[in-house]
Each structure stands twice: as structure tokens, then as C-alpha cells.
Amino acid sequence: MKKLRISGFILFISIFSFGIMITNCTKKDENTKNAEEKPSVVTTTGMIADAAKNIGGNLIDVTALMGAGVDPHLYKASAKDVDRLAKAQLILYGGLHLEGKMSDVLKKFGELKPTLAVAECIPEEKLLGGENQGLHDPHVWFDVALWMVAVDAVRDSLVSLLPEDAAAIEANYTEYVAKLAKLHVYMKEKTAEIPEDMRIMITAHDAFEYFGRAYGFEVKGLQGISTVSEAGTRDVQDLASYIAKKKVPAIFVESSVPKKNVEALQAAVHARGWDVEIGGELFSDAMGDSGTFEGTYVGMLTHNINTIAGALSKK
Numbered sequence: 001m002k003k004l005r006i007s008g009f010i011l012f013i014s015i016f017s018f019g020i021m022i023t024n025c026t027k028k029d030e031n032t033k034n035a036e037e038k039p040s041v042v043t044t045t046g047m048i049a050d051a052a053k054n055i056g057g058n059l060i061d062v063t064a065l066m067g068a069g070v071d072p073h074l075y076k077a078s079a080k081d082v083d084r085l086a087k088a089q090l091i092l093y094g095g096l097h098l099e100g101k102m103s104d105v106l107k108k109f110g111e112l113k114p115t116l117a118v119a120e121c122i123p124e125e126k127l128l129g130g131e132n133q134g135l136h137d138p139h140v141w142f143d144v145a146l147w148m149v150a151v152d153a154v155r156d157s158l159v160s161l162l163p164e165d166a167a168a169i170e171a172n173y174t175e176y177v178a179k180l181a182k183l184h185v186y187m188k189e190k191t192a193e194i195p196e197d198m199r200i201m202i203t204a205h206d207a208f209e210y211f212g213r214a215y216g217f218e219v220k221g222l223q224g225i226s227t228v229s230e231a232g233t234r235d236v237q238d239l240a241s242y243i244a245k246k247k248v249p250a251i252f253v254e255s256s257v258p259k260k261n262v263e264a265l266q267a268a269v270h271a272r273g274w275d276v277e278i279g280g281e282l283f284s285d286a287m288g289d290s291g292t293f294e295g296t297y298v299g300m301l302t303h304n305i306n307t308i309a310g311a312l313s314k315k
């Protein structure tokens, strides 16, 4: 019985392979490949997967290891992740220590197959941080124009993977970056709606420094550029005094960081006689649920700037 099933399976595979051969010979649709022959591209964050999916189109299979609400600083690779990485033809990750707990796994696979840290393709002089033990701020996706440099690197890596499909990849890339260029303009337009002295972003952790530099916000995070270290009581008190003094209307929670620290900050501000609102939830290090608008890079940033502009424009 078992043998029969196996032969049935082999027969199925043979028919299937024959099908692929026919498809290749007739070249019905050059942009469509059968699932069985599509190279597998594995990414860490959803933001990188979004770029790969848009640029690779249906030429590749893209899997993001980290879904909605997942904190990349704390994420450890599961056995299933290691299996997916082992089967991948290309691995794309953020780098700059974003995936701090996955460094060893990523390094190991980097010796075995094409593996690219997309943020590390951005010229060093454009990166923030670097003063503390040479660690740069990895949250580059919040400056859309800067993220486009990483997106270029995604395009290049896909062309290397599928050189015969370079033209299709280039066409998808052109379409995708046009959307990103439009998003960059939208971010600036929404920022202009906020009174200049209220362009102050206070969030759970320091994910928004590039955002602040690109769009003109003063940025303060409760935790540092990684969520690994906890915010101290002193930091909370200092920040609370600052918010009360400046009469900042709102502070923000993040989808991938527990809310308790921001709520403690809000309470400390109240104790100083100023009612600061929680202005909403921002997507910082992870996108929203897949299948929703916020589950795309454009949707994630659009949600953030709409939330920020709405909350900080209130007097």
C-alpha cells in the first residue's frame, strides 16, 4: 500500500514536471513560474518581505519569519525558521544589529548561501548612531528616501538570483519605488499639518530617529535603539518633566513593544499636572496584520503619519 502511494506520488511528480517542461517551451507567460520552481526568498522583517514581494512579483516565493507585533530585537529563530533558512535560495535581513538574537544563525547561513543585510547597503555617512561601540541605529525604514537605498539592494539581489528575469524585476521595481516616492511626499504633507512646536514624537523605544531627521520631528524614546535594555525610573521622570513643560499633547505606544512603560510615563506626566494622551498605536519594528493595509510598508507608514498628525495637531 505504502509502495503504491509512493509510485503514485512519483507519477504525479513526473506529470507535473512534464507540465513545467511544456510551460517553459511554450513560454505562455514569462512572468509566471510554477510554484515548484520558484526560488524561496526568506526575510526577517515584514518590511523587507514587502519589498521582495513587490519587486520579485510571482517570480519568487517570499516568507517573512517575523509577523505582526513581533519585536526583531528580541526574536530568536525557531527550529522551523532554521529549516526555512536552510531551504532558502536567498536570505534578506535588516542588519545593523536589528536582529540581535539571530546574529549567529544569520552569520552561519551567510557562509552557505546568498545572504544580505539590506540596511548595511546604505552608505555609513547616512546612518545615525555609531557613537556607542560603533552600533548604528537600524530603524532605517522610517525615512522612506533612505529605505529606498535598501530597496535598491533588494532589487540587485533578486537580479543576481534570477538574471534571466532582470527586465521583469526592473519593471516591478520601477512601479514599487514610484509608490515609495509618493509616500515620502505624503509624509511631508501630513507633517506640515502639525504646528511646528508640536512636532515632538515620544514613543516606547528609539525607533523613530530616522523619521525625525527626515520629516523634522524632535524624537525621544523611553528605551534605547534596542528594546533589550529597560528604561530606568530616572529616564521616565526626566521625560515626564519634559512633556509637562512643553505641553506635548500626545505620546505613542508601539505594536511590537509592551504598553506598560508608556502608560507609566503617562501617569508620571499626570502627576505633574499635565494630561497627555496616548495618541494611538504606531507600527515601529513590525507591520500590521498580513492582508490589511497596515500589513504593507506603505500602509504601515501611512497609518503612523496619520496617527501622529491627528494626535499632535490637537491643541
Ligand SMILES: [Zn+2]
Pocket (backbone or CB within 6 Å): 073, 139, 205, 206, 207, 225, 226, 227, 284, 285
Ligand atoms: Zn527597534
